[in-house]
Amino acid sequence: MTTDVQRLTVVTERQTAGVKTRKRLLSILAHVLLVGASILMLYPLLWMLSSSLRPENEIFTSTSLWPSAISLDSYFRGWNGLRLSFGTFFVNSFTIAVLAIIGNLATCSLAAFAFARLEFWGRGFWFAMMLATLMLPYQVTLIPQYVLFHNLGWVNTFLPLVVPKFLAADGFFIFLMVQFFRGIPKELDEAAMMDGCSPWRIYWKILLPLSTPVLATAAIFTFIWTWDDFFGPLIYLSDIRTYTVMLGLRTFVDSSAQSDWGGLFAMSILSLLPIFLFFLFFQRLLIEGIATTGMKR
Amino acid sequence: MGRAVSPSFWSQLWSRNAGGYLFLLPWFLGFFGLTLGPMISSLYLSFTNFDLLTAPDWVGPANYVRIFTSDPKFSASMRVTLFFVVFSVPLKLAFALGVALLLNRGMKGLPLYRAVFYLPSLLGASVAIAVLWRQLFAGDGVVNDALAIFGIKGPAWISNPNYSLWTLVVLSIWQFGSPMIIFLAGLRQIPVDMYEAASLDGASKWRQFWKITLPLLTPVVFFNFIIQTIEAFKSFTPAFIISGGTGNPINSTLFYTLYLYQEAFSFFRMGYASALAWILLAIVGFFTAFSFLTSKYWVHYDD
Numbered sequence: 001m002t003t004d005v006q007r008l009t010v011v012t013e014r015q016t017a018g019v020k021t022r023k024r025l026l027s028i029l030a031h032v033l034l035v036g037a038s039i040l041m042l043y044p045l046l047w048m049l050s051s052s053l054r055p056e057n058e059i060f061t062s063t064s065l066w067p068s069a070i071s072l073d074s075y076f077r078g079w080n081g082l083r084l085s086f087g088t089f090f091v092n093s094f095t096i097a098v099l100a101i102i103g104n105l106a107t108c109s110l111a112a113f114a115f116a117r118l119e120f121w122g123r124g125f126w127f128a129m130m131l132a133t134l135m136l137p138y139q140v141t142l143i144p145q146y147v148l149f150h151n152l153g154w155v156n157t158f159l160p161l162v163v164p165k166f167l168a169a170d171g172f173f174i175f176l177m178v179q180f181f182r183g184i185p186k187e188l189d190e191a192a193m194m195d196g197c198s199p200w201r202i203y204w205k206i207l208l209p210l211s212t213p214v215l216a217t218a219a220i221f222t223f224i225w226t227w228d229d230f231f232g233p234l235i236y237l238s239d240i241r242t243y244t245v246m247l248g249l250r251t252f253v254d255s256s257a258q259s260d261w262g263g264l265f266a267m268s269i270l271s272l273l274p275i276f277l278f279f280l281f282f283q284r285l286l287i288e289g290i291a292t293t294g295m296k297r
Numbered sequence: 298m299g300r301a302v303s304p305s306f307w308s309q310l311w312s313r314n315a316g317g318y319l320f321l322l323p324w325f326l327g328f329f330g331l332t333l334g335p336m337i338s339s340l341y342l343s344f345t346n347f348d349l350l351t352a353p354d355w356v357g358p359a360n361y362v363r364i365f366t367s368d369p370k371f372s373a374s375m376r377v378t379l380f381f382v383v384f385s386v387p388l389k390l391a392f393a394l395g396v397a398l399l400l401n402r403g404m405k406g407l408p409l410y411r412a413v414f415y416l417p418s419l420l421g422a423s424v425a426i427a428v429l430w431r432q433l434f435a436g437d438g439v440v441n442d443a444l445a446i447f448g449i450k451g452p453a454w455i456s457n458p459n460y461s462l463w464t465l466v467v468l469s470i471w472q473f474g475s476p477m478i479i480f481l482a483g484l485r486q487i488p489v490d491m492y493e494a495a496s497l498d499g500a501s502k503w504r505q506f507w508k509i510t511l512p513l514l515t516p517v518v519f520f521n522f523i524i525q526t527i528e529a530f531k532s533f534t535p536a537f538i539i540s541g542g543t544g545n546p547i548n549s550t551l552f553y554t555l556y557l558y559q560e561a562f563s564f565f566r567m568g569y570a571s572a573l574a575w576i577l578l579a580i581v582g583f584f585t586a587f588s589f590l591t592s593k594y595w596v597h598y599d600d
Contacts, residue, residue: 027402027404030399030402030404031404031405031406033399034396034399034400034404034410037396037414038410038413038414041413041414041416041417041471042413042416044429044430044433044439044471045416045417045420045429047433047439048425048429106323107323107324107327110320110321110322110323110324111320111321111323111324113320114316114317114318114320114321115321118316118317118320119313119317120313120314120316120317120318121310121313121314123317126321129328130324130328133328133332135527135581135582135585136332136336136578137527137530137531137574137577137578137581138531139531139554139557139573139574139577139578140335140336140339140574140575140577140578141331141332141335141336141339142335142339142561142574143335143339143342143561143567143570143571143574144334144335144336144338144339144342145331145335146561147338147349147567148335150349164327164331166323167323167324167326167327167330167331168323168324168327169327169331169332174324199316199320203320224419225422228422228423228424230424230533230534230537231533231534231558234537235558235562246423246424249424249425249428250424250538253428253431253538253541254541261432264428265428265429265432267425268423268424268425268426268428268429269425271423271424271425272420272423272425272426275419275420275423276416276420279412279416279419283412283415286415286419287411287415287478290475290478290479291478291479291481291482
């Protein structure tokens with residue numbers, strides 16, 4: 001009897017040991033796969049970075065990632081590669097992005113507060129309308145908007161890119177903020193309402209101060225999307241003094257790509273740098289923002 | 298009595314609703330001025346010839362007739378776009394789900410892997426990445442250099458009409474990070490005890506995937522599918538940069554949005570472009586409605 005039990009435990013121990021080694025092998029295999037995939041994913045980016053740091057004659061002579069010597073020449077050449085320096089384009093892009101952030105935070109949070117907290121006739125209907133605009137391809141409103149801004153004399157200014165943000169046109173952020181506001185206990189503003197607080201004071205003094213995470217997420221995504229935006233600047237900005245970084249890059253491709261890939265890569269790397277920094281420092285916010293609302297990128 | 302009631306009725310109506318509508322004021326201005334108004338206006342323009350400088354000239358359904366009967370660029374761009382959607386979306390989602398499943402096994406270093414896989418989808422929309430792609434897949438680009446190591450002589454991917462569109466599909470798959478994160482969040486919602494119960498009953502991992510993971514994940518799959526498909530239909534920048542705005546070689550990268558852009562802003566045929574836009578809306582709308590209607594047959598919702 002005892003021997004039977006002993007034999008049994010030995011067998012199960014042997015089995016669990018087998019399962020354990022199998023599990024370990026599987027996990028090693030998974031890591032190998034993931035590391036391989038990671039290298040493949042990052043290789044293009046690293047290659048562009050290293051190409052931008054190579055001496056000019058060396059760019060296409062190797063697929064290796066390590067330059068034989070580090071040189072910043074490409075950066076200086078690229079910076080002044082167009083009629084105006086990239087400094088102008090960076091200032092323009094930052095200006096547009098900062099204004100867009102202010103507009104989105106101010107007006108999307110107002111709308112989100114109304115949808116999440118206030119009772120009024122037609123709320124469900126307007127909320128559905130707002131969600132419907134999320135699905136709308138922008139091409140359907142593009143041409144009349146262009147005509148409108150053209151007639152207002154706004155072409156070649158930042159206004160067509162910035163004013164819509166002050167009219168809560170990015171429904172996505174309204175949705176994001178509504179989701180967040182709904183998570184804040186309603187008792188807080190009901191108590192304040194009892195004390196005679198106006199909706200404005202509740203919005204300004206209670207909800208907004210509790211909403212810094214969602215405001216930060218919205219600000220970062222607004223920055224990234226505005227920074228990356230190519231189509232808007234492409235149709236509204238044709239004077240080189242108003243160019244954004246993305247338009248500068250595009251002009252660079254068309255004008256001198258064949259002769260100066262180094263300069264083009266250097267400017268490309270610089271254009272990605274602000275987004276990369278946000279990624280580095282606010283990764284958690286970005287990933288949570290995507291996971292909770294299912295953002296597109 | 299009506300007289301006695303109405304002042305308080307109106308003041309009540311005001312006091313109950315004014316707050317909400319005041320907070321929504323900027324959004325209303327945007328909704329009517331930048332969305333609904335322009336939508337109606339572009340529907341009208343789609344029945345006109347309009348070059349921005351002279352007043353729109355009503356031509357009835359002529360634009361639509363020409364689009365559907367005698368516009369080879371329309372059918373070319375439609376083919377290109379559908380090809381792109383049909384190949385890039387399922388492949389991208391398959392990668393996203395595959396990697397998410399792998400990471401969800403309680404892997405060590407999950408945050409690091411997740412970050413690495415997410416980075417391309419964060420950067421990918423940039424012109425800079427399209428520029429990079431143009432070089433990677435050029436005839437003398439890095440991809441061919443790498444293939445040469447194995448003795449393979451690759452074609453000039455970008456300028457060969459047989460492959461140019463595939464480079465854009467690959468670019469899209471490379472950005473599988475954000476649907477992956479949504480899949481990961483969805484996988485975490487599945488209760489662990491379901492798997493424990495299943496393994497006690499002797500169900501294999503493979504069976505567990507088909508019987509537990511996938512059914513419970515269908516809402517997330519559905520969501521990702523809709524979002525990515527609409528995004529794929531709207532994709533513009535990579536094709537524009539890689540083809541230098543032309544959609545060439547031989548229209549092989551002429552995305553629908555690129556064709557629309559050319560009509561509107563290169564040739565200033567704004568009426569025609571508006572018709573193209575409404576056709577796009579109809580396609581996206583039809584696709585979305587169809588997906589929602591069929592979703593009850595394959596999307597699993599908790600009751």
